[in-house]
Amino acid sequence: MQTNLLCKETNAKSIKMSDEIDHPQLCLWLKAVSENRNKQAFTHLFNFFAPKIIRIARSKFPNEAQANEVVQETMSNVWRKAHLFNQDKGAATTWVYTVMRNVTFDMLRKVKANKEDNLSDDIWPIAEGLVSDDDAYEDHLETENLKAVIDNLPESQREVVKGFYFMEMTQEQLAEKLNLPLGTIKSRLRLALAKLKVKLGENHD
Amino acid sequence: MIKHHPTFELLQSFVNGDLPASLSAGIAIHADMCQECQRQISQLTDQIAEANFEFEANFLDRFIIDEEKDLDEIATIDFDDMIAGITASDEIEVLKEKEDKFISFNDTNYKLPDALHNMVLGKPAQIGKLSRSRIQLDEDEIHSSLLHIKPGGGVPEHTHKGFELTLLLDGSFEDEQGTYVKGDFIMLNSEHQHHPVSEHGCLCYTVANDALHFTKGINKLLNPIGSFIY
Structure with a gap:
């Protein structure tokens, strides 16, 4: 009531x-x-x-x-x-x-x-003809994008890509560290790169 | 002259922020070239803003029976704390001149629309007289691209299983319905079948979804403001 x-x-x-x-x-x-x-x-x-x-x-x-x-x-x-x-x-x-x-x-x-x-x-621009002054933004964006794509790779390929590109290990060093034949490292890297290319836009679908 | 515009419902959803980034960008680019839509958008923004900030009063009337419970809910954040935290900083937003960005297709440089400035563009793929650069928005079934057609090129006859937005950024093209010019916002659905050809070449921004999500996608678009007002 x-x-x-x-x-x-x-x-x-x-x-x-x-x-x-x-x-x-x-x-x-x-x-x-x-x-x-x-x-x-x-x-x-x-x-x-x-x-x-x-x-x-x-x-x-x-x-x-x-x-x-x-x-x-x-x-x-x-x-x-x-x-x-x-x-x-x-x-x-x-x-x-x-x-x-x-x-x-x-x-x-x-x-x-x-x-x-x-x-x-x-x-929806906040002010006409002006943008936020944030110089590092673009690079940051590209890096973020690349990271996201790499994170979506299968585990076996991801560790090879990260080791090779981010930690700058050689393929031989990776083979030793992961206890895998050098050929396996090479083919995983090749597979991963092909996938990255597709994800990053070089696909022809 | 621009003859094709977004529907009123689309403009409404745009102002509400309910559309995916791909379609929002399409409408923003169109509005940059179309004063009439620009005017409608700013009018709608005023109205929706007003409705939103009056909303609390109406909301209270309709739904809140137990006022004490409601107050408790609001109190889960400490407003005083938040105010103190925000005003502790003296920083203000600093702006700089926007720099134009360009994209090149077929040795021609095109100014990239402002709305696309921070989107990541894939490398162009070529099929005959068409070049297409995917825009990486990660919106599931919705794909956005920049599509360049060389003079005399066209897209083979096709129907749309879902929706397809074509926004002409430069040049012109023709189909069974007539000629389209820079700024035209052409939204087609499964009822349309067409065979666009570009006599003099053109650059388009395109957004399309796929058949499986047709109902969902279209419903989303046609659903106006919904929960905000009721």
């Missing part, structure tokens, strides 16, 4: 509330964060957005820890990128939404495709 009554009450109030997202206030807080690194203003923004972000994230991630990570990442980005918010271009809610959407997109890709390529900022 009582719960029902409570529900009704919340209902009436919330309809009024939802018309009352105070857009100018949100803008002011974002401005204070960007111009003065104002922690009080950030706390207000946090209290407004974080509970909502958690609920949205829970609908996309089964795992509570992942939903919490979305909040952490999104709000960190709000703190670090507040100076990129341009109120002439749209509402604060729109901006925070895009930050959250991008974080979620990259995390879902990490969970589903096991890829940490953070493509969201290329698909």
Whole structure:
């Protein structure tokens, strides 16, 4: 009984509330964060957005820890990128939404495709004609990609590839260490390289 | 002039972040060349953002009976701790000018669309007048590629078991339905059968899935925002 009554009450109030997202206030807080690194203003923004972000994230991630990570990442980005918010271009809610959407997109890709390529900022650019200043990124990406492909090789081939390329052992040294005939090492390496080629795109399918 | 655009449902899913990276990139590239879709996307983003951040109030009304339990759930993270942690750092995001990237097919350099800048491209494979470079997105049954057709080349008549997106990045091609130009976003499904030919050559971004996952794939695409609003 009582719960029902409570529900009704919340209902009436919330309809009024939802018309009352105070857009100018949100803008002011974002401005204070960007111009003065104002922690009080950030706390207000946090209290407004974080509970909502958690609920949205829970609908996309089964795992509570992942939903919490979305909040952490999104709000960190709000703190670090507040100076990129341009109120002439749209509402604060729109901006925070895009930050959250991008974080979620990259995390879902990490969970589903096991890829940490953070493509969201290329698909939904944060600022026109500008990108994050992160020089090492590209090499890092290529290495990550190669590593992922190598990790998918059968164990017998993987150890040979890793020994030969990463630890720079000779084929003879590998044969000795793994206690295998040199011919076996050579054929495993050849098989592995053929697979890597296919995986890395030299296939003609 | 661009005549072929993503459907409204696709734009919606794009804004929601519900599409795979391959299709999201396709829509982003198209929108870069199409002001009308750009405008629709920014309008949709405003609306969806607003709906999302009003969502809590509606959500509470609909589902939460035991308010105390709900508060407990939220309390599994310590907000004060998180705020302190975030604001402890003074670092801000530093941006730099974006540098154009290029890809070469048949001795011609093409500017790589921004959305593809950090994707890993495979080495081009050649079949007759076609060259194809796979994009390594690891999206299971969905394959994305850059496809270059030399003048006079074409793709043999085929039907699509799943869906096939062709986005023209440069040049033009023709099929039974007419001529397609740079920026056209052509989404075909199993009902379509076609035989595209490129008289003057072209470069396309293509995304296709496979028959086994047809229902799943298509359903995903046509399913609009879903759980967000209800």
